[in-house]
Amino acid sequence: MSLLIIALSIIIIGGLLALAVCKYSYLSTLLGVGSTVIGCIIGLIPVGQTIYYGDTTTFRLAWNIPYGSFFLKLDPLSAFFLLPILFLSGLAAIYGREYMIVYRHKKWLGLSWFFLNLLIVSMVFVCLANNTILFLASWEVMALSSFFLVAFEYEKEEVRKASWIYMVASYLGTACLLPMFLILGSSANILDFDLFNKSLSPLALNICFVLALIGFGTKAGIMPFHVWLPVAHPAAPSPVSAIMSGVMIKTGIYGLVRTLTFLGMPPLWWGYLLLAIGIVSGILGVLFALAQHDLKRLLAYHSVENIGIIMIGFGVGMIGWSSGMPVVAALGFAGGLLHVVNHALFKGLLFLGAGSVFHSTHNLEIDHLGGLIKKMPYTGMFFLIGAVAISGLPPLNGFISEFVIYLASFSGAMSMNSYSSLSLIGAIAGLALIGGLAVACFTKAFGVVFLGEPRSNDARNAHESSPRMTIPMMILALSCIVIGLLGAAIILFVSPVIGVVLGNPYTGEIRIASNYLLYVTAGSIVFIICLLTIAGLRWLLLSKRSVGQSVTWDCGYAAPTARMQYTASSFAQPITDLFEFFLRTKKNNTMPDSYFPAAAHFETHTADVSRESIYNPLFKTIDRFSQRMQVVQEGRIHIYVLYVVVTLLILLFWNMR
């Protein structure tokens, strides 16, 4: 634990020093990156130890805030979430050094590095805090520092709007958390998590669960509270997007799981609710991702989808927990938790890849890119690994976590009573559909951006990024492959975390899943052997024959251009048209109306359905209501004094009766 405190101190001191010298860009960047990397490496040691040995360490300091105490606890659950936080932050910092340095003449980089380090430290504190006040304080600092990071390019209006929406959403979520913590801690003097009331009435428990779901769900990005995600993540610079999408939304998941440990055995409907939210978020998230044509917005909606998958895992786990089926409970939660780590890895990788693309082409519009794999081979290859991983395909890590969730759902569907098994069949159908649509989305993203011919000058003038940007991506890609191949071993480490959540590590059940994952690894090894053998045979065959080069068959067109290729919108069109009811894409086009070819114009725009149909009307109603309340605000001092006097008289008479 002390190592962790040292690590955190290094990071925050580095940040403060970077702020102090923010006039000198290179020095502040060096301080910021250096402190982050060293801090993350040192911090990973105690985290790794906790996961490996499954023990719990604590740390206390005296703190005189009422109801608060500086009580940090590192148990397997916190350590499990700290692992991706520290790992990804370190890599994103290395990446960021190269990415942000191009802004050194326009902005004070030291400021950004300060906020980045502050963000990392606050995220770690959120996972370590064992006291409500400390937790909420870290939560607020996390929101504020990420706000400043999102507003990095504050001179652009859409960035300002994005950071404002992010701020509002964040605070609305936090507003739900405070009452929940107060209910939980209603019988303690100090609001430590350990001293929470364990015997609340069922009504109080239900209220707490719903408040936690809304509050933490807003941060995590479940539907319909996700509206800030596709706005804020694209507006932030890419290393910040990677950290936000990869690990910051996971702190919401951490909060939800930690709340579950306070609430005890859940009633069945909580599991159903989580499952329903998960299925809806997953399917709608990937559908909206398919309709986007900005690369980072697409990736942001995919985060919503993967949070949906995590919620499906947790929902299945809770259904199993309430029904007393240990296999379903343990494997559901294990799959969801493993997906937390996996998603951090491949989403971080994808955002860093998108950042590389932006760094070299300054254009994130998918339909203006193309053919980048020839100019940026390493970025392309790592993006491909990220794309295959996020689609949940073997032999990479996405398949491992989805496999465990599927195992839980199938076991439950095979042996539970009617309603629960029908809901688990819904989970299976939902996961299958989500997986298929994710393949569609990422073949679109990878195919149109990296393959084919460049569609614009931005794409033609692309260049590969420097090693400082490609090496973090390589490390993330390698970790995807490693977890994919060693899934059987990795799942065993989730056992102590399950012990914290469910009260019982269920090592037996997890060992069973691990045995099946060994076979999956065997299948992956067969795959790789076949791959190498067939590639070798093909090379042998072709080396003796003539291999020619030509153009792609273009059906004899007189003047083919790169713009005649299939665009991303065309690729997604069958799916977006099928799901028209949810997407409501607005199209405007001007077609030539003469006999000969002329210029045409086509544009699609998919607004977020929740925002259009829930939040905009809601805010407009509140606005109108407030306008009517404005009557009270007369503006003249006489009336205000009258208000004061009337209130005092009322209180006086009330007391005297």
Add this chain to the structure above:
Amino acid sequence: MDSPMEIMMILLVLSDFALLGLSRLRTCISIVSFQGMLLGLLALVSQWGSLTLRLVMIAAASFIIKGFVFPILLRRGIREAGTQQEMEPFVGYIMSIIAGLVMLGVSLWLGNKLPLFALGSGTYLIIPAALTTLFTGLFLIIARKNALNQCLGYIIMENGIYTFGIFSVVEIPLLVELGILLDVFVAVFVMGIAIYHINREFDHLDSDRLNVLKG
């Protein structure tokens, strides 16, 4: 090998799904006539041990009327109106099939809640199948625009009530049973005439556009 009644109920539910998902009116009419014949057989099979002349008459009457007479009337209506396909329905075909699954689930739940009666093996599916058929008929009336489809929906509703009736009452007075059948026969006959006149007057069978009639 499961009891023939269970297989007939499964075929009934499958025909409901087919009606929800298909758009060609001719095929829909064929499926409805198949349903009618199936239910006629069902009346016989359910009381296989104790056949009475009355039962055989009812079964034969519904077999012939629903299996042959109605389809002939409806096909004539199609020929007069000249339509073959359903126009854009209010609820798309994929949503209709998913709605069908939801209706099946609701019918199963209702079937569990209603007080059951045992009539041998394979009877657990009867009430859900009957209710599903009833809901399918209602769904078709609400969700489809073509007037002929609404006529079909009415017939399917009657099929559902008939299935429900075969098993919930042991003794149906002959008069009531024939009365129901006569009621439906007259309704279809009248609807056929009305459809002919609607088509002649407005040149289409889109019942959604009939709202121009309101003041």
Add this chain to the structure above:
Amino acid sequence: MQISSFLNILLGLLFAPLFLGIINKTKASFAGRTGQPLLQSYYDIIKQLQKGAVYSKTTSWIFRAGPVVGLSAILVALVIVPLGGIAAPLAFSGDLLLLAYILGTMRFFTVIAALDTGSSFEGMGASREVLFSALAEPAFLIGLAAIARETGVLSLSQMLPAAHFFSPEVVLVVIALLVVFLCENARIPFDDPNTHLELTMIHEVMVLDHSGPDFALILYSSALKLWVLGLVIVGMVFPSSADYFWPVPVFMALCGLILLAVIVGVIESTMARLRLLRIPQLLVAAGSLSAFAFILVLR
């Protein structure tokens, strides 16, 4: 893991292209023609293997990797699926998931190899392909979940022989899986494997620019995909048991596959390809058949 499991794999590797020939012969006899020789697929593969290749300047290493990854993926699938009641070499609980998703890997790389050419034809086929397979997945998995609940096991090698064909649930699942089979293998009513017009192509057009050994790999992988998915259906229908001496259940399974190929040929000869708007409806109908089968198992 017995010797017979490996012999089954050998059978698959040898005989898979034969079934394409049987389908073509059935279609030819329906049309009154003599048709291609039964072994035509073998001749095609061998001919392509002996040729050189021409690559487009637009393509990158992904185009060359696509067919290789596809064949490797289908070989993994071959090791999972049982034949004639004899357990596959890589049988384990949940292997049906590995089967469904390794086919997904094959599909992913075929699609990006198609997009690599920068041609609109391949893009069109690819975009349809991803939609149809996304809709076919739930039907496949829910159907197998129904069988899993009925038999109480989660491994294909144990599930398929234990499914009694004459219960209504299994019949419904077989019909649903047949629809998925037709979709995945690009048969009518989803796709026309004969024509090369862009209106009808989904799978055919994705491999338009491949030539030489690459194309041979693609032809062979599509034959193996037919074999693998066909075995899943035939395993449920035909009685098979490992108690008998090895050639007997294998022989029955091969007869089942021949019958399946003939049925596919009949379907191809009697139906036309559906309009593209109707294909999602058919897939959702197959999914609802699977769901109905699961509801029936719930009693």
